[in-house]
Amino acid sequence: MALSPSQLAQDIAFERYLLDEIAPALDLSPGRQVVYFSKDLPKPRIDAIVEMSTVRVRLQVGGQPLKKELDISPLVFGASWKVFDVVIDSILGPKKNGDPRTIESKCREALNANGPARPNPFTREPEIWKRYMRLYANTMDLRHSIVHRKITARPDGSLETIAAKNQTGPGTVMTKQELGYFFRAAQGFYDALLSQTLDSHKRVNLLFILDQLKAHHGLGPLPGRELTRQVLVLAELTPSSSGRLEFDADTALTYVQGQWPAGAIDLLLRLPDGTVLKGHLEDAPTGQPASIRGDRPPRWLKVVPNAEWAAWDRR
Numbered sequence: 001m002a003l004s005p006s007q008l009a010q011d012i013a014f015e016r017y018l019l020d021e022i023a024p025a026l027d028l029s030p031g032r033q034v035v036y037f038s039k040d041l042p043k044p045r046i047d048a049i050v051e052m053s054t055v056r057v058r059l060q061v062g063g064q065p066l067k068k069e070l071d072i073s074p075l076v077f078g079a080s081w082k083v084f085d086v087v088i089d090s091i092l093g094p095k096k097n098g099d100p101r102t103i104e105s106k107c108r109e110a111l112n113a114n115g116p117a118r119p120n121p122f123t124r125e126p127e128i129w130k131r132y133m134r135l136y137a138n139t140m141d142l143r144h145s146i147v148h149r150k151i152t153a154r155p156d157g158s159l160e161t162i163a164a165k166n167q168t169g170p171g172t173v174m175t176k177q178e179l180g181y182f183f184r185a186a187q188g189f190y191d192a193l194l195s196q197t198l199d200s201h202k203r204v205n206l207l208f209i210l211d212q213l214k215a216h217h218g219l220g221p222l223p224g225r226e227l228t229r230q231v232l233v234l235a236e237l238t239p240s241s242s243g244r245l246e247f248d249a250d251t252a253l254t255y256v257q258g259q260w261p262a263g264a265i266d267l268l269l270r271l272p273d274g275t276v277l278k279g280h281l282e283d284a285p286t287g288q289p290a291s292i293r294g295d296r297p298p299r300w301l302k303v304v305p306n307a308e309w310a311a312w313d314r315r
Helices: 005-011 013-022 073-092 103-111 126-138 140-148 176-195 200-211 249-259 306-310
Strands: 032-037 045-050 151-153 159-161 229-236 263-270 276-280 302-304
Touching (some): 005 176, 073 126, 073 140, 073 151, 073 176, 126 176, 140 151
């Protein structure tokens, strides 16, 4: 069956609400660095550090705040796991006789080769998809323990399954750190499926998140990078001696990554005619300055309203 993003959005509305509030996949720290590049400046200038308010969570039941601390990790784990289960269910559909598939049968399908047919944007991401499928199947006993038996919440924040009858071998333990990455992995999963896109920032961050869960999916590392800081580069382009507009991504990228190695770098370019282009700096071609045209921008850039530049320009 073809996965419908609109139907998926309805099917996981509760899980999305919970995870979007608690576990954003791109876990950026407060503040944004704004860096201005210009031929008129001897070196790049940091124009602003814009501080954002801190998000605080206060748990309430029936409008009344809880009077004691409550570990909601099992609840959030269950919501995260449900996201994977709904996606697999949507792709596989019911049995031929119309009966719903069991969770055990869906997990077996997930472990079969690369798992069920990959929907967009994972059609070109078999390694990411395979890790998600194994993550889903290999944590089934943790899900069953929470829903059907009992879960042990250790003082260090980890969760441990309670063994089922006749179970052999050790149960699953997910550490506090792994739980955080599991939640973020689920949020990043449905974010990609609903938008049907996986831009370079979210992709590289998702690779890093999945690498932190290798104890559960059992597969090797991917070339990811955790992004914890937002950086915005502003650059005005002036014609070269040949009359061409060029942008030297190498210089900007070297400087910004040297200052903020964990930065997710957005780029705004302003052309002499006032056209403003936007993209991710990491997507820019390197090795030599890139030729830029406002009427036919390269694929890694798009035209945006001038107001996006004006909102940040502090000269």
